[in-house]
Amino acid sequence: MLASHKWLMEWSGLSLAPSEVAKRLTSAGLEVESMRACGENLQGVVIAEVRAMRAHPSRDKLRLVTLFDGEREQEVVCGAPNVPEPKGLVAFARLGATLPNSMRIEERKLGGVVSCGMICSEKELDLGADEDGILLIEVGAGRVPGAALADALGLRDTIYEIGLTPNRPDCLGHLGIARELCALLDKPFAWPSPSLPQRWLSAATTAPTDPAQAFSLATELGAKPAQTVSAEPPVNNVRVQIEGADRCPRYAAAVVAGLRVGPSPFALRYRLHTLGLRAISNVVDATNLVLLGFGHPIHAFDLQKVRGSRIVVRRAQNGEAIQTLDGQSHKLSDDDLLICDGEGPVALAGVMGGASSEISASTTQVLIECAYFDARSVRRTSKRTGLHTDSSHRFERGVDPRGVRGVLAYAAALIAELSGGAVAADALDVYPTPIAPKQVRFRSAKASALLGASIDVKTAAGIFERLGCTVRALGSELDVELPTFRPDLSREIDLIEEYARVQGYDSIPTATPSLRPSVEGNAPEIGFVRRLREVGAASGLWEAVNFAFVAPADLEKSRVSTEAPRVANPMTEERSVLRTALLPGLLQNLRNAQRHAQHRFSGFEVARVFAPSMEAVLPAERYELGVLLWGLRQSWYDEREVLDFYDAKGVLETITHALTGSICQTLLDESLDASAPFLHPKRRAAVLVQGQRVGCLGELHPDVRDAFELEGRPVYAVLDVPALLAVAQACAGKPIEALPRFPASTRDLAVVVSEELPVGEVATVLHSVAGELAESVRLFDIYRGAPVPAGHKSLAFHVVYRDPKATLTDKLVDEAHARVTQAAEQRFAGAVRK
């Protein structure tokens, strides 16, 4: 919402500095997001008087105009078609001036004639949108040659941009903000009188119609329970009929006749311009000014185009169409409300007028509509048609049903004044069931307890009255009648907020609560997921946070489940389904890293993945851990090595050990062909902790790698967090082992076996034959090459012997190790090397 400082001061009767206004409004919840000074950027632009004019010696379209700028006469070149006769006033930019559009005025040669300055248009001065000709200035007080334009035309103003929250429709007009300011400053507030519009006219052209009189003849209809109400007698023979008063509780209309459509006076156009609206014609400008002033949208119909002299407010029929003012055609449903004439739709109620009854240059009579439409109905129509207008914006937030007459009277008087018309004596107000103000009880004890501040009931009463409530005191409590322009107020808590808001939140003290913490604690998963992230980072990985939504194509390309919950209204197809796995996101991250010529990628992510649920309304969500490694380990003196399967396995070992107390095992498992098709079939394994399957690990399948245009051999590991948590919980509380009290004795052993034989199998056999004395059998080297025959590998193990109860003798160790050596020779038919 844009608001003019000058206008606020006019209507509030206050006199405040703009910074003070901004501070007050912001601290009352009407946040002033920015302030813009108008009329401050026109130094060097003055009023000048036309003294003479002659043709340009060489150019048809240019003329030479002699001007007096208060200091001297000079001749400037001008191309505008509307240079006034001598004595006419224009806006003149002197040499050295800089216009708001950053144009600097310097001596210029135009068709061989030197021009020392420029006569400006509205657009060039940022005073309006008109660029067809120069700005003509009407004679008036202070408008003498040489006078600074900003002073002479009263251009100085401050425009506030207020970030209004949707609960405050009353402040969608200057009236409401002015009332708010008065309430905040404890000053009386009065509605602007309809005679105020006279100020818009720079020279009186018509005898103003007395709007009060015009309205005093309005026909007021009493409450009728019927759904259809006709107004009798009609305004200038126009009848208004409401079908379904639930959508349109009130409809008032007035007529202005004998008018002439033309441009509005400069001051009005300028005000609309500073508030972001384009001036169109006096009648349309007046309706816009009323909208910005009262926050209550009104509409003007060309009365001669209202067929059958009838206004019917009714719901549309399914499929019925209307062409709106913007030239668009809309197909409607029976949930949309229409304003119709005797033959068909003339406006989409509360949203936009129809093209058929639009005001044109030839309009001489207008019917002004000021109504109260149901907010939800207007909102649904606005959403369906995609027409978000200044009007729908206000109706859907709620206008004041009781303000209808005042707004209509003001509007009629203004239009009559601007257009030289006369307000018809009869006005209509169809209001079958008047909306009664709500009543609320305010208990100062309750308010004090809730705010934690002691509340004086008299102060509270004063605040509510200033805000437009009617208050009756009952000891420490108040009976409060709430104003209809504040649809956000309906219960006691709303009044408590009003009290705190007007007093200022600063006035409430600061206290420390006595917390009564629960003993239930947090769900185990919360701490577990946190630890997982910490251990992931501690394992040398960096953490990724990808979007929960991905492209369906990426799920397919990464060979994870494509059974993904779909977003109904995604912003792009790239983010249209919820991820069923973390893999696609991490692969995209890797691809970007490779494109940025990174030599290594070691990322992990812990986040939720989704699956549609058969039974429940909501999809299943569970945490997953994904680890993706690729690239080179750095080394200056030895050969650089590629990050491989065992790096990822090492990370998983660290993570599983940290989180469960047990190191994971890996297992060949054919079922991974089906459950993990994204992994290389010869280079992948299932991951188990304490015999429980918790995930899988392997090189990326070449098809997946190629689908994401990746280089090298990325390794991916994925753990199911709930499964891991279950293992961790089962293992919880395991006591730590005491440190050994007797020394160990280590013997080494090397055995040559076929390349096909897994090391794990060899180690298991060796451990079992070594017997109880063997504490561990640990691989420390693999050697290939001469003298080891081709297709074979030499495995070197440390075998650690220890007796927990005594110091081992060499003899015992020798015996045990001999068994191991012998078994190795027999079982693996391999040469044992010492």
Place this chain on the structure above:
Amino acid sequence: MDVVAAFEEGLGNAASHFQAAFEAAHDEPALRAANARYVGPQGVVTKVMKLMPELPKEQRRGLGQRVNQLKEQIEAAFAARLDSLLHALRNAELSGHSLDVSLPGYGAWLGYAHPLTRVKHELLDLFTSLGFDIAEGPEVDLHENNFDRLGFPPDHPATDMQDTFFMQQPVGVNPRATLLRTHTSTVQIREMLKRKPPLAVVSAGAVFRRDDDVTHSPMFMQLEGFMVDEGVSFAQLKGVLTHFLWKLFGKGIPVRFRPSYFPFVEPGGEVDVGCTICRSWERGPRECRVCKNTGFMEILGCGMIHPVVFEHVGYDPERFTGFAFGMGLDRVAMLRYGISEVGLLYGNDPRFLTQL
């Protein structure tokens, strides 16, 4: 040969050779072996000494002295030679090529938790220290939990404040039934439906809104906290949040509460803290892009839980009161690390993530 001659010969041999033998040993084991040949259990000198009792009494003393002298000489020579050998070894270790110290380091094999994770843990710890529990809720939730039970009126523009991603529904099901939560306030509803007061809970996680530009990401992180009990007041809300913000941004930073509107709290407010970029409360007003010269940055939304929310979860609003607050973790992370584009937080570029 008589004993004295044998003694003399052994002594003379040893005396004339041990020096050469030690010189010939080029490492410590060889030296020790050489030493053992003289003074070890089977050594020449040891053997000679075993002859001592057989020596004539009058010569015993003189010869004994010579043996002892020799032993001392050998010991000294051994020690000197050992010393020189160890010295040479250390010298060898300390000589040779120098490392090219100009080569870059390999980089610590250290990981990085995401900045959002770090900020989240820090904030959760702060509230945990105040006695709050931590809870989580699903990212896809019911319309009821995200809007209706929080008191968003149907067809009200308040829902425009949070442009929503809805989930696709089968034909015949309300197309707005489920959605990607637009705020973590869903957890408020879920926890209140599950538990009874008193309760103080904080929750952090991903939320989603249909917005995508330099300052808005369609997914972002929020932290939400609330407390319900008898006698919870707005003054206490101010106390808790001021304490929290001082811990987060430093004691003494200005904290400003001003009215605002969220359907599920009343009185509702926004909280600003002094702009940490220009620190105008310390240094006086100055030009600042971040706070647009206001000296304040908006950091939190908060308020007293609306009675309508209590009614929806079956709490008696006459008996219980509560406060709630919410904030964007992205914003805190951006302030903390001086990040200017929210997109960086979700781009997962290692060059970015390994800087922080």
